[in-house]
Amino acid sequence: MANVKNEMIINQLVAKVNACISVPYSCSTNMLKKLLLLLCLISGSTYIVLYWLGTAGYRSPRKAVLHKISEYGTTSYHFSQKISSYKVSDNHQNIPKFNASILFVETTDTWIPSLSATCAVESAARIYHDKQVWFFMKGLTQKKQQEQISQSPRLFLLSQIKNVFISPLNVTELLLNTPLLPWYQKVNPSKEKYWTYVTSDAFRFALIWKYGGIYLDTDVISVNPVLEKNFLVGVPPQRISSAAFGFHRHYHFLWDCMKHFVSNYHGSIWGYQGPSLLTRMLKQKCQIPAFQALQDDKCQNISLLHPTRFYPITYPGWKIFYQPFENFPNFNNSYGVHLWNYMNKENRTVVTGSNTLIENIYKKYCPDTYKNIVLNSLPKLKRKDSKLIQ
Structure with a gap:
């Protein structure tokens, strides 16, 4: 017995x-x-x-x-399935493929990515399936990264995707031989009002300068591939965004941006080192168009993409993401959908079964994140205007 x-x-x-x-x-x-x-x-x-x-x-x-x-x-x-391998990247040995990678960066000390970041990286890996997708994280450590990845379901999920590479962010190594390193070593973070945002701006400029390719914010969901090699994205009224851009490696415009970043540093003004900087620098070359018709423009050999390419929903309407949708938009005129996390002060998130736009975006563009993280990891929900109440 x-x-x-x-x-x-x-x-x-x-x-x-x-x-x-x-x-x-x-x-x-x-x-x-x-x-x-x-x-x-x-x-x-x-x-x-x-x-x-x-x-x-x-x-x-x-x-x-x-x-x-x-x-x-x-x-x-x-046992029925193979134990899957997970990739961890030694930043001293492996680097993104020049001019052919999609780059994300997490500049806080966390090593657990947000839900939107997980979706953003997965969606990029699907849309740019023939390219490498790199996720640099300041909170990952060289000694503990294997353990950190195995302990985070979100990181582990991303590590299973064949063209996704997760790497610790070595700040000194990244900024070496750029105008940004002396500034970074001298500035006092405790006196900086927007330090996380300022360093994020600095790191994205350095990443594209060193490796080339496309930079995307971790709240940009990829829906179609960008074909332009050197591009910036417009936002109304006649400004330039820093949430998505792409350039060839060692492109002179980025070097000028990094020099301007240091020589005209005003970290106490939100956005001054990022979107405002790109706007100022581009205005030195040509006039920024008003983008009234759905048509891209050109500034010398830099493509200026219409705001709809990454902002089909503009920031005043960000709450639309959390409202039920009868007819899901096709986003045929867009390369990415910016979720405006900065505007989401109420910390709204995906509610399963709500049929909101954000839920349908996750289902379509990052289905693994939706099935394995959203459905399995979210606590029991009470619904009030599609907002997560805990």
């Missing part, structure tokens, strides 16, 4: 491990190890669990196998 009971428990544990491996980011590496260890303890000496871990920051995509040894021979339980 005891043997039958043990067999039942073992079968239940095998099923749990199967479920864990089938959706890898649904449980941590430590949880998986504990389940396998529990199998060993319960089964005693009649079972051997084989579980491989790779080296150099990769978990080998090999199957976990449970071998039952008895007088009748050996029986093997092969």
